[in-house]
Amino acid sequence: MKDILHQNKEFAGIDYTNQAISGREFDGCTFKNCDFSNTDLSNNSFLECLFEHCNLSNIKLNGAKLQDVTFSHCKIMGVDFSGCHDFLLSVEFTNCSLDYAFFGRKNFKKTKFTGCSIKEANFTDTDLTEAKFADCDLLRTVFQNTNLEKADFYSAYNYTLDPEVNRIKKAKFSTQGALGLLAKYDISIKQ
Template sequence: MIIGEKIKNIDFNKTQIGEEYEDCIFSNCDFSGMVLNNTNFEDCIFDSCNLSLTKIETSLRDVHFKECKMTGTNFTKLKSFSSLSFEKCNLEYATFMRAKLRNTKFTDTTLIEVDFSETDLTMSLLKNCDLSRALFSNTNLEKADLSTSYNFVIDPNNNKIKKAIFSKEGLIGLVLSFGIRILD
C-alpha cells in the first residue's frame, strides 16, 4: 500500500502500478489506454492526468479528478465508489453505462456524447456541464441538480427525473423528445 505520496509526471504505461493507493496526489501522470482492475484508490486526487481510453474496473473511494483528460474512459465495470467528483475534466465519449454514481459531482466538465444509459445519478450535481448528445436512457436522475448544465435532451418517459432540478432554459431539453416545436 502506498500512502500519502505525491506522484508526478509518471507514465504508468511504462511503470508498474501498485495495488493500493491512499491519500495520494497524482499530478500530470499518464494512465491512457490502461485497464485499472487490480488497483484501489482511496482519498486520492488526480490533477491534470491523462486517463483517456482507460477502463476503470476497480474501487474508487473519495477520489477527485481535476482538469483530467478522460476522453473515452470506460466506467461500466467500476467495482465500487464513494464520493467521486470531476472538476474541469474532459469526459467526452466516456461511458458510465449501468454505473451506480449516486451523489457524484461533475463541475465545469465536458460531457459531450457521454453514455449515461441505465446509470444511477440520484442526488448527483452536474454543475455547468456541456451535455451535448449525451445519452440518457433508463437513467435515474431523481433529486439530481442539472440547473446550470446545458445542451441536454432527456426523455421524461424513459428516465427517472422525480425531484430533479432544472433551470427554465433547461426545460427545453425535457420536451424535445415529444416533438414539440418551441418558438422564440
C-alpha cells in the same frame, strides 16, 4: 511504483502510457501531470486520491475500487466506468473532459460534475440520484432508464433526456434547459 501499498505519496509528471498496473493500493495519494492514457489500472484500489491535470483517456478500470477519488482538470475521454467495483464507489469531477465515457449500470448517487465536458457520454441504467451537473456540457449524452431523482441540472446545458424513460422526480432544471426534456417531440418553442 513497485510497492503494493502506497500511502500519502505524490506521483508527478510520470508517463504510464500503455502500461498495465494492477494489484496496488493507493491511499491518500496525489497524481499530478501524469499520463495514464491507454493504461490498464484494473484491480487497483484508490482511496481518497486526487488526480490533477492528468491524462486518463481510454484507461481500463475493471475491478478497480474508486472511493472518495477526485479528478481535477483531467482528460478522461472514452473511459468505461461500468467495470469499477461497486463497493463504496464515490468520485468527483471538476473541469474534466469526460467525452465518450460510459457510466452505465453503476451507482453514482450524489456525484458532483463541475465545469465538465461530458459530450456523447452514456448514463444508461445509472443511478444519479442527487447528482449535480454544474456548468456541464452534455451534448448528445445518453440518459436511458436513468434515475435522475433530485439531480441538479440548473446550470447544465446541451442535454436532452426523455422524461418517459428516466426517473426525474424533483430534479432541478432551468427554464432554458427544460427545453431539452421536450426534444423528442420535435416541436418549435418561441421565447
